[in-house]
Amino acid sequence: DAGVTQSPTHLIKTRGQQVTLRCSPKSGHDTVSWYQQALGQGPQFIFQYYEEEERQRGNFPDRFSGHQFPNYSSELNVNALLLGDSALYLCASLWGGGSYNEQFFGPGTRLTVL
Amino acid sequence: GIQVEQSPPDLILQEGANSTLRCNFSDSVNNLQWFHQNPWGQLINLFYIPSGTKQNGRLSATTVATERYSLLYISSSQTTDSGVYFCAPSGSRLTFGEGTQLTVNP
Numbered sequence: 001d002a003g004v005t006q007s008p009t010h011l012i013k014t015r016g017q018q019v020t021l022r023c024s025p026k027s028g029h030d031t032v033s034w035y036q037q038a039l040g041q042g043p044q045f046i047f048q049y050y051e052e053e054e055r056q057r058g059n060f061p062d063r064f065s066g067h068q069f070p071n072y073s074s075e076l077n078v079n080a081l082l083l084g085d086s087a088l089y090l091c092a093s094l095w096g097g098g099s100y101n102e103q104f105f106g107p108g109t110r111l112t113v114l
Numbered sequence: 115g116i117q118v119e120q121s122p123p124d125l126i127l128q129e130g131a132n133s134t135l136r137c138n139f140s141d142s143v144n145n146l147q148w149f150h151q152n153p154w155g156q157l158i159n160l161f162y163i164p165s166g167t168k169q170n171g172r173l174s175a176t177t178v179a180t181e182r183y184s185l186l187y188i189s190s191s192q193t194t195d196s197g198v199y200f201c202a203p204s205g206s207r208l209t210f211g212e213g214t215q216l217t218v219n220p
Contacts, residue, residue, distance in 0.1 A: 033207065042118075042200055042210030043157075056207055088155050092208070100145035100164070100204055105157040 002027050004093050004106035012112045013081050021076040021109045025093030032074040033103065034066060035090040043090055049074050050097025078111075086113045116141045116203055118211035126217045127191050135186040135214045137201030145204035146177050148186050151213070152197050160186070160199075191218045 005024045031050045035043035045058040049068035068074045092103040117140035148160040161175040177184040196218050202208040
């Protein structure tokens with residue numbers, strides 16, 4: 001049973017560039033959430049995708065956007081990168097979008113913006 | 115949104131010691147999860163515990179939803195228990211606290 005996978009594991013970009021991160025959910029899950037974790041802090045919710053639509057959004061600017069594909073995998077896009085976007089980006093999956101079922105996390109993508 | 119407070123922020127133990135980590139939250143929740151984040155950043159599921167008590171080996175957790183807190187007990191700690199422990203209650207999305215940094219020395 002494959003768990004949540006994310007790619008790439010590490011990424012280095014410069015200010016102003018754009019980045020795309022990818023996530024494949026755990027087998028049997030249909031909902032994907034994205035979180036940003038700055039150094040020394042807890043993860044913060046960015047948004048959640050279910051049925052290929054953004055269902056919930058945290059307090060993040062429009063530079064952060066996403067997509068969910070018919071196979072339930074998801075992408076997180078960040079435009080016009082700022083130094084403050086440097087963080088660990090975590091993807092979580094669950095079954096039953098918007099429900100309160102247990103969420104499982106991927107290993108994360110560590111983004112460094114120079 | 116829900117406010118989450120975890121205590122203590124840092125904890126240093128000798129191998130074999132027991133510990134209790136606390137999580138207070140500000141509003142009623144439908145879900146609460148405890149995670150262990152290893153040094154590589156992976157969040158490992160420990161418990162899904164909206165209410166009641168669960169045990170898994172040396173770890174156990176209790177959530178008293180009516181009083182808005184949850185406790186994580188670690189018994190006979192091992193060096194591999196080191197890392198950051200997060201609780202994450204959920205109204206409509208998981209909200210993480212700042213975590214407890216646990217260091218277990220041999």
